[in-house]
Each structure stands twice: as C-alpha cells, then as structure tokens.
Amino acid sequence: MAEVRKGYTPFRDGDVIFAKVTPCMENGKAAVMKGLTNGVGFGSTEFFALRPSARIDANYLLHFLLQRSFRQQAARNMTGAVGLRRVPKSYLEQQQIPLPPIDQQQRIVAAIEKQFTRLEAGVAALRRVQANLKRYRAAVLKAACEGRLVPTEADLCKTRNQKGEFETGEALLACILTERRANWKGKGRGQYQEPATPVTTQLGRLPEGWTWATVEQLSTRVQYGSSEKTNGDSTGVPVLRMGNIQDGMFDFDSLKYLPNAHDEFPELLLAKGDLLFNRTNSAELVGKTAVFKGAPDPCSFASYLIRVRFGEGCIPDFVSYFINSILGRAWIAGVVSQQVGQANVNGTKLQALAIPLPPFAEQQRIVAEVERRLSVIEEVEAVIAANLQRVDRLRQSILKQAISTTDAKFS
Known part of the structure; x- marks a missing residue:
C-alpha cells in the first residue's frame, strides 16, 4: 500500500477530486467519489483529493470548485512550464469558500x-x-x-412531351472526353492515353439519362500537395491541411503558411472549383472532401490532400457530395489501406472511383x-x-x- 501511495493519489468515498493540471483544471475536471470498492481508491497524481470536514457538504464543495470564476483565478496562479502548468497546493489551501450552515x-x-x-x-x-x-x-x-x-432531365422531358430529346450523361461524358483529349499538353509522357472506363458490373442502377464515369475521365489534373514545412507567418500563402476540411466545407480558423516565393508556386496554388480530397487520416475521417471557392487567394494545400481539377461539364460540388455521402464512404471503406494506425486512399484509387454523372x-x-x-x-x-x-x-x-x-x- 505504501508503494501505491507514492505513485498515485489516494482517496475514499466522499472525497472531492479536483484536477490540478492544465487543461483539465480549466475544463472543470472534478467529482465527488462514490461507490468505491471497499470505500477507497487511487488515481493520478494530477488530482487533488479534498476531504470535507463535518462542516462542509462534499457536493457543495464540488459546485464551488466548478465555478468558472474560481477556475479562472486558479489558472492565473498556475506554476510550471507552458503546456504542463499546475495549480499549487499552497494556493488551493489558502482559498476562501462561502460557508453557510x-x-x-x-x-x-x-x-x-x-x-x-x-x-x-x-x-x-x-x-x-x-x-x-x-x-x-x-x-x-x-x-x-x-x-x-430533384426531377431528372428524363422526367422533365416527358412532362414537356419532348420525346426523349435531352443531353444525357453519356453524351456529356463524350464531350468531356473529347475536350480532355484536345486540351492534353503531352507533358513529356508520350502519346495521349485514354482514361480507363469504370467497371460497372457491381455498381447500382442509375436514373434514366445518367451514366457512370471515373474521376480520371472527368478530371484534367490530379495532384498531391506540398510536403514542405509550414509556419505561422500570415504574410505568406495560406496552406490548407486535412484539419481545415470540416463537414464538406473549409474551416479557415487554423491556417499555416508558406513563403510567397516558395518554389512550388504557382504550380501548387489552388483555383476556384478545385476539389481537395483527404488521402491520409484516421479510418473515420480519411476521404473527407471539400471544394475550394476561390478565397483566400492565393492559397495552396498540403501533402495529405489531393487536388482534383475537373473539366467543363462536371460540377465539382456534385462529386464532393458523392464522396462525402454514405455511398462514397462505402467506397472508401472498400479501398482504404491501413498504415501504422493511419488510413490511406491514394491518388490512383481516387482516379478509379466511379461517379454517377447526370446531365x-x-x-x-x-x-x-x-x-x-x-x-x-x-x-x-x-x-x-x-x-x-x-x-x-x-x-x-x-x-x-x-x-x-x-x-x-x-x-
């Protein structure tokens, strides 16, 4: 028992434990101990164990400690290194508490x-x-x-008695591929290679007028972001990271930066409509996606994100909706690979993803x-x-x- 006491804080039923270390103290980590086996227990040395006398009710003491004003004052009197500051025992012992009967x-x-x-x-x-x-x-x-x-083009066409005359997703895909081929610059890689068509044998049935297309077919560029170390100098170019993607949108509250003269610019600068796909994260978060709306400008992206730029005829937001939907999450679960506690979906797999393409x-x-x-x-x-x-x-x-x-x- 003496050895246990050295490495832990002892307490018993009726004691009030109160976290002494940041940020637990500021977050109000405190409790009245109840129902302990044999009435006693041991916990982290980062707790104070306060034993009420007969003059004070344990729950009354707890509520006093949980006041924000008390915790704010305690925080101002913490000692120790940044990130591991603690409330001194001497400070707590000197605090006054209103004590009615x-x-x-x-x-x-x-x-x-x-x-x-x-x-x-x-x-x-x-x-x-x-x-x-x-x-x-x-x-x-x-x-x-x-x-x-919303009503499909096929349904609207029937309502208007147009006898099936509308541009289908299949016709749209043909136009996208024609433009993709015409705009190909070669980039030192030899002859133009037609992107692979999707394997549709296990894909669901689509509405009339829709077709399946791969991300590779619909895109003109698929590219990983910068792996350069960023900094907090806001005079530079902001760099979007995986934490900036939240619920299908970008959160710009916690940005990092690269110098304006960084040698990967302008190649890795974002354009309005670029889709960013989070390729590496936890299994629950990998694959989260958002579309860049053009601001801030200029803006870049980090290496755990993949930039996809689409050709005319494919609205990036629709692709983002698909990837963020339960359908996209099911695809991610089927292709993800696990590496040292991290889940990964690489650019090759992303380009092979089959997307439903409406008119x-x-x-x-x-x-x-x-x-x-x-x-x-x-x-x-x-x-x-x-x-x-x-x-x-x-x-x-x-x-x-x-x-x-x-x-x-x-x-």
Missing part, C-alpha cells in the same frame, strides 16, 4: 441540482436535434447522388437544392450551438447565485 449547504445543493437537471434535459433535447440533423444531411447527400432530390442541367439543379437544404441545416445548427453556450452560461449563473458570500477556509 450544513443544512443550508444541502438545500443549496438540492436547488442547484434541480436546476441542473432541467438544463441537462434541455441539452439532451438539443443533442437529439443535432443527431437528427446529421442523419438528415446524410439523407440529402444520398438522395442527391441517386437522382431522388449538366440536372447537376446544376441538384447542387442548388443541396446548397439550399444544407444552408437550412447550418442555420439550425448555429441556433443549437448558441443555445448550448447559453446553457453553459446559465449553469455558471446558477452556481454564482447559489453560493453565498460568507467566507471561511477549506479546513
């Missing part, structure tokens, strides 16, 4: 927990809405890629409808996020109002 403390705790229960019910409801929005987003993308979101006018309608629905989802998500923040403020307000102002020491 024990029966009043228990009434305060009961009132706090009653209000917290109501708040948690509200939080649970908001989380359910978030989960439903996630499922709805997935359903929208799947319907878009299966021709069920161009139908692509435009699909993209417009998906954007409309996703914008509604984003608005609701913003409301939910604001309400979750409001819950946190309410929780802190409850604690502040409930704790009285009579000072006494912890002991």
Whole structure:
C-alpha cells in the first residue's frame, strides 16, 4: 500500500477530486467519489483529493470548485512550464469558500441540482436535434447522388412531351472526353492515353439519362500537395491541411503558411472549383472532401490532400457530395489501406472511383437544392450551438447565485 501511495493519489468515498493540471483544471475536471470498492481508491497524481470536514457538504464543495470564476483565478496562479502548468497546493489551501450552515449547504445543493437537471434535459433535447440533423444531411447527400432530390432531365422531358430529346450523361461524358483529349499538353509522357472506363458490373442502377464515369475521365489534373514545412507567418500563402476540411466545407480558423516565393508556386496554388480530397487520416475521417471557392487567394494545400481539377461539364460540388455521402464512404471503406494506425486512399484509387454523372442541367439543379437544404441545416445548427453556450452560461449563473458570500477556509 505504501508503494501505491507514492505513485498515485489516494482517496475514499466522499472525497472531492479536483484536477490540478492544465487543461483539465480549466475544463472543470472534478467529482465527488462514490461507490468505491471497499470505500477507497487511487488515481493520478494530477488530482487533488479534498476531504470535507463535518462542516462542509462534499457536493457543495464540488459546485464551488466548478465555478468558472474560481477556475479562472486558479489558472492565473498556475506554476510550471507552458503546456504542463499546475495549480499549487499552497494556493488551493489558502482559498476562501462561502460557508453557510450544513443544512443550508444541502438545500443549496438540492436547488442547484434541480436546476441542473432541467438544463441537462434541455441539452439532451438539443443533442437529439443535432443527431437528427446529421442523419438528415446524410439523407440529402444520398438522395442527391441517386437522382431522388430533384426531377431528372428524363422526367422533365416527358412532362414537356419532348420525346426523349435531352443531353444525357453519356453524351456529356463524350464531350468531356473529347475536350480532355484536345486540351492534353503531352507533358513529356508520350502519346495521349485514354482514361480507363469504370467497371460497372457491381455498381447500382442509375436514373434514366445518367451514366457512370471515373474521376480520371472527368478530371484534367490530379495532384498531391506540398510536403514542405509550414509556419505561422500570415504574410505568406495560406496552406490548407486535412484539419481545415470540416463537414464538406473549409474551416479557415487554423491556417499555416508558406513563403510567397516558395518554389512550388504557382504550380501548387489552388483555383476556384478545385476539389481537395483527404488521402491520409484516421479510418473515420480519411476521404473527407471539400471544394475550394476561390478565397483566400492565393492559397495552396498540403501533402495529405489531393487536388482534383475537373473539366467543363462536371460540377465539382456534385462529386464532393458523392464522396462525402454514405455511398462514397462505402467506397472508401472498400479501398482504404491501413498504415501504422493511419488510413490511406491514394491518388490512383481516387482516379478509379466511379461517379454517377447526370446531365449538366440536372447537376446544376441538384447542387442548388443541396446548397439550399444544407444552408437550412447550418442555420439550425448555429441556433443549437448558441443555445448550448447559453446553457453553459446559465449553469455558471446558477452556481454564482447559489453560493453565498460568507467566507471561511477549506479546513
């Protein structure tokens, strides 16, 4: 037992443990210990174990520690190296706590927990809405890629009695391939090679007027990003990394940069409409995709991303919807390779991916409808996020109002 005590913090039922190290302390890691086997336990030395006397209720002490104002003040008095700072024991011992009679403390705790229960019910409801929005987003993308979101060109043609006269996906693909061949520059690699056609034997049935096409057939460029080390100098060119792709869009909050005179520029500068595919990540995140909308300009991309530039006739957003949909995720799961805890889908596999290609006018309608629905989802998500923040403020307000102002020491 003495050896265990040296490497761990001992505690027993009724003790309050309080994290001393950053960022756990700032995040409010604290609890009243209950139901321990034999009534005792041991934990990390990064916890303080506070043992309430008969004058203080353990849950009252816990709620005092969970006040943001207390934790902010404790953070300002941390000592140690950056990244591993701790609240000194001496600081905690000197802090004053409002200490009403024990029966009043228990009434305060009961009132706090009653209000917290109501708040948690509200939080649970908001989380359910978030989960439903996630499922709805997935359903929208799947319907878009299966021709069920907007009327197809074939259906509209029949409605207008045009006797089947519309440009099919197959005719569009032929035009894309013709243009691709005409624009080929050779690039020192000999004769032009026709891109491989998709193997459709195991692919699903498409709506009338659609066809299957590979990413290679639809694209004019497939390219890995820069592996050069980036920095925080914002006077340079921003470099998008895998963490910047979030839910099919780009998050520009945490950017890194390369010098403006970097020797891979302008070759690795992005253009509006370039699709970025995350080739290496965890199994859950590999393959996430977004389309660059032209800003910031100039802008580049890192080596864990693959840039795909499409020819006329293929709207990049539609391809992004497919890859981010449950259909695209199923393809990723089937081709991904695992390397030292990381999942990878390389450029060769990406170029072989078969994409459903609707007529161009139908692509435009699909993209417009998906954007409309996703914008509604984003608005609701913003409301939910604001309400979750409001819950946190309410929780802190409850604690502040409930704790009285009579000072006494912890002991």
